[in-house]
Amino acid sequence: MITYLFSKTCFSRYYPLLLFISLLLGLPAFAQNTIEKEHLQKAERLLDLQFTESERDSALSDVALYLRIYQAIHKQSLKNWESPALLFDPLPVGKKINPIQKPVNWLIPNDVKLPQNKNDLAFYSIPQLASLIKNKKITSLELTQFFLQRIKTWGDTLQCIVSLTEEIAIKQAKQADEEIRQGKYRGILHGIPYGIKDLLAVPNTKTTWGAGSHKEQVIDQIATVVSKLEAAGAVMVAKLTLGELAMGDVWFGGKTKNPWDLKQGSSGSSAGSASATAAGLVPFSIGTETWGSIVSPSTRCGTTGLRPTFGRVSRYGAMALSWSLDKIGPITRSAEDAAIVFDVIRGTDGKDKTVKDFPFNYTGKVDFKKLQIGYLKNNFDSLKEASIELQTIETLKKLGADIQPVNFQTSVPTNIINVILMSEAAAAFDELTRTDQDELLVQQSKNSWSNFFRAARFIPAVEYINANRLRMKMIEEIDAIVSQYDVLISPNFQNNFSAITNLTGHPVVVVPNGFKDGKPTSISFLGNLYDEATILAVAKIFQDATDFDEKHPNKFK
The missing domain is CATH 3.90.1300.10 (Amidase signature (AS) domain)
Known part of the structure; x- marks a missing residue:
C-alpha cells in the first residue's frame, strides 16, 4: 500500500493524505514548488539518468517530499557510534565454519634472562x-x-x-x-x-x-x-x-x-x-x-x-x-x-x-x-x-x-569500494559536514575527508545498495x-x-x-x-x- 501511495502516477490524488501523514510524523509541510523540474534535469547528469519531461513532472512532488524527509532526519541527533539497522556478513550462502574450539596453549619459556643492555x-x-x-x-x-x-x-x-x-x-x-x-x-x-x-x-x-x-x-x-x-x-x-x-x-x-x-x-x-x-x-x-x-x-x-x-x-x-x-x-x-x-x-x-x-x-x-x-x-x-x-x-x-x-x-569492478566506503563514512560524519565542523580538520585538499564527505552526499542510496x-x-x-x-x-x-x-x-x-x-x-x-x-x-x-x-x-x- 505504501508503495502504491508513493508511486508517481497517484501523488496528486493523495496529496492531502500525504500532507496529513507528513504532519503526523513531524515532517515539515512540503510545497510542490520547492523543487523545480530543471533541478531534476541537472541532477540526472550526476546519476547517469535521463528522464522525459512527463517523467520529471510526475516525480517532482515525490522528490520534494524526500527533501522534507531528509530535513526531518537532519534534525535528529545521531552519534558516530550509533550503527545502522543493516549488518554485513562476509560468509557466502551455505558456507559452514567448523565450530569446535580446541585448547590453545601459549608456551612461556623459563630460561629468559634480563639483558645486559x-x-x-x-x-x-x-x-x-x-x-x-x-x-x-x-x-x-x-x-x-x-x-x-x-x-x-x-x-x-x-x-x-x-x-x-x-x-x-x-x-x-x-x-x-x-x-x-x-x-x-x-x-x-x-x-x-x-x-x-x-x-x-x-x-x-x-x-x-x-x-x-x-x-x-x-x-x-x-x-x-x-x-x-x-x-x-x-x-x-x-x-x-x-x-x-x-x-x-x-x-x-x-x-x-x-x-x-x-x-x-x-x-x-x-x-x-x-x-x-x-x-x-x-x-x-x-x-x-x-x-x-x-x-x-x-x-x-x-x-x-x-x-x-x-x-x-x-x-x-x-x-x-x-x-x-x-x-x-x-x-x-x-x-x-x-x-x-x-x-x-x-x-x-x-x-x-x-x-x-x-x-x-x-x-x-x-x-x-x-x-x-x-x-x-x-x-x-x-x-x-x-x-x-x-x-x-x-x-x-x-x-x-x-x-x-x-x-x-x-x-566485479573493485572501485565499488569507493561507493560503499564513502557513503558510510559520509553518514558516520554527516553532522560534521552539515555544521561546517569539517573546517577544523587539518587536511583540506581534494583528497581529504572534508572533500570526500561532501562529494559522497551525491551518491544515491540506490547505487550504494547495488554496489x-x-x-x-x-x-x-x-x-x-x-x-x-x-x-x-x-x-x-x-x-x-x-x-x-x-x-x-x-x-x-x-x-x-x-x-x-x-x-x-x-x-x-x-x-x-x-x-x-x-x-x-x-x-x-x-x-x-x-x-x-x-x-x-x-x-x-
Missing part, C-alpha cells in the same frame, strides 16, 4: 616478557616504567603519541604485580604494556580520532578491545596517533614518522600503532583497518599486522568509519605475538552484532605437505624476476611448501578461489588486492620480508574466512626461518 627489553617478544614477569625477574611496574620512559624519550620524535596514560598504566601494573605475587596469574599478557590507536574509547581520557574537530572529546565508554585486554591483565601505557578520522598519517599534532626513515611518514591510518611498535616504545599495539590501515603502516614500518576476518573482533567503543568494512587487529613484531593478542581480543561481547564466536585453533605448527598454498600469479607478474617477493616464495619452497600459481580475479549487491557477487567469486587453498600469498597493493580482500572480509597477515634502500618491505598471507590460525602459523614458520622480524631501526635500539 636494558634497552634490549624494548624488542623482547611477548613470551619473553611474560617469562620475566611470571618468573619474577622483573615486575610489571618496572617494565611499564621502562616503556613509559621510552615513550617520553622518543614519542615526540616519532609524533606517534596522542596521550600518555601514565596514571592508568601505573595503577594497572601495580595491580598485576599484586595479583602475580598472590599466585593469580591471568595469562601470557598479564603485566605486559601496550598502546591503542586513539579511536578506541577509554573513560576519563581524550579520544581524539586524530582530528582537530574532536581533540577535546571524552567518550564515557570503554572499547570492548580495551576491556578484554584489561581482563587479561595487560597494561595500557598510551593512546597512539592515527591520521585524522582514520586516513593517512597526518593528525592534528603533526605527521607520524617511520622509525626507519624520519623524513618519511609511517603511513596510516594506524600510524602511531605501527611506528611505536617498530621503534620499541610498546611491545604491541592495536590498530584498525577499513581499506589498508593495518597492512599499509605495517609495511612501511616493518611490523607484523593482522587484519582479521570481518566480524572477528568487536568494534564497540571504536570510531565508526564504515560499518561494513571496519576491522580491529593487533600490530606486533612477530606472527606469534599477533596470535597471542588476537586470541585475547576476539569474540562476541553482545554489543557488536556483526561479531561471531568461531574458533581460533592456533598451534603455530603446520605440515607443508598437507597444506594447499598458492601465490597470486597476476599480482606477481608485474614484479622483477629477482624481486624480494619472489625470494619469499623460494624461501617457503625450501621449507617444504608446494606453491601453485593462482589466477586471483573477480568480474553491495555486486559485493555479494564478489564474495562468492573470491571465496570460490580462496576456499581451494589454505593460504594464498600476495605482494601488497597489487591489482586492487587490498580493495578486494577488504570488501570480501578475508583475513590477512602482513609480515616484513626484506629491505629496499634501507627500509622494510612486506608480503601478505591471505586465508579463508575465520581461519586466522593457519595464516599466522605459516607466517611464524617463515619468520622462524628468516630474521627480518628481528631487525629494528638503529636509532631506537
Whole structure:
C-alpha cells in the first residue's frame, strides 16, 4: 500500500493524505514548488539518468517530499557510534565454519634472562616478557616504567603519541604485580604494556580520532578491545596517533614518522600503532583497518599486522568509519605475538552484532605437505624476476611448501569500494559536514575527508545498495578461489588486492620480508574466512626461518 501511495502516477490524488501523514510524523509541510523540474534535469547528469519531461513532472512532488524527509532526519541527533539497522556478513550462502574450539596453549619459556643492555627489553617478544614477569625477574611496574620512559624519550620524535596514560598504566601494573605475587596469574599478557590507536574509547581520557574537530572529546565508554585486554591483565601505557578520522598519517599534532626513515611518514591510518611498535616504545599495539590501515603502516614500518576476518573482533567503543568494512587487529613484531593478542581480543561481547564466536585453533605448527598454498600469479607478474617477493616464495619452497600459481580475479569492478566506503563514512560524519565542523580538520585538499564527505552526499542510496549487491557477487567469486587453498600469498597493493580482500572480509597477515634502500618491505598471507590460525602459523614458520622480524631501526635500539 505504501508503495502504491508513493508511486508517481497517484501523488496528486493523495496529496492531502500525504500532507496529513507528513504532519503526523513531524515532517515539515512540503510545497510542490520547492523543487523545480530543471533541478531534476541537472541532477540526472550526476546519476547517469535521463528522464522525459512527463517523467520529471510526475516525480517532482515525490522528490520534494524526500527533501522534507531528509530535513526531518537532519534534525535528529545521531552519534558516530550509533550503527545502522543493516549488518554485513562476509560468509557466502551455505558456507559452514567448523565450530569446535580446541585448547590453545601459549608456551612461556623459563630460561629468559634480563639483558645486559636494558634497552634490549624494548624488542623482547611477548613470551619473553611474560617469562620475566611470571618468573619474577622483573615486575610489571618496572617494565611499564621502562616503556613509559621510552615513550617520553622518543614519542615526540616519532609524533606517534596522542596521550600518555601514565596514571592508568601505573595503577594497572601495580595491580598485576599484586595479583602475580598472590599466585593469580591471568595469562601470557598479564603485566605486559601496550598502546591503542586513539579511536578506541577509554573513560576519563581524550579520544581524539586524530582530528582537530574532536581533540577535546571524552567518550564515557570503554572499547570492548580495551576491556578484554584489561581482563587479561595487560597494561595500557598510551593512546597512539592515527591520521585524522582514520586516513593517512597526518593528525592534528603533526605527521607520524617511520622509525626507519624520519623524513618519511609511517603511513596510516594506524600510524602511531605501527611506528611505536617498530621503534620499541610498546611491545604491541592495536590498530584498525577499513581499506589498508593495518597492512599499509605495517609495511612501511616493518611490523607484523593482522587484519582479521570481518566480524572477528568487536568494534564497540571504536570510531565508526564504515560499518561494513571496519576491522580491529593487533600490530606486533612477530606472527606469534599477533596470535597471542588476537586470541585475547576476539569474540562476541553482545554489543557488536556483526561479531561471531568461531574458533581460533592456533598451534603455530603446520605440515607443508598437507597444506594447499598458492601465490597470486597476476599480482606477481608485474614484479622483477629477482624481486624480494619472489625470494619469499623460494624461501617457503625450501621449507617444504608446494606453491601453485593462482589466477586471483573477480568480474566485479573493485572501485565499488569507493561507493560503499564513502557513503558510510559520509553518514558516520554527516553532522560534521552539515555544521561546517569539517573546517577544523587539518587536511583540506581534494583528497581529504572534508572533500570526500561532501562529494559522497551525491551518491544515491540506490547505487550504494547495488554496489553491495555486486559485493555479494564478489564474495562468492573470491571465496570460490580462496576456499581451494589454505593460504594464498600476495605482494601488497597489487591489482586492487587490498580493495578486494577488504570488501570480501578475508583475513590477512602482513609480515616484513626484506629491505629496499634501507627500509622494510612486506608480503601478505591471505586465508579463508575465520581461519586466522593457519595464516599466522605459516607466517611464524617463515619468520622462524628468516630474521627480518628481528631487525629494528638503529636509532631506537
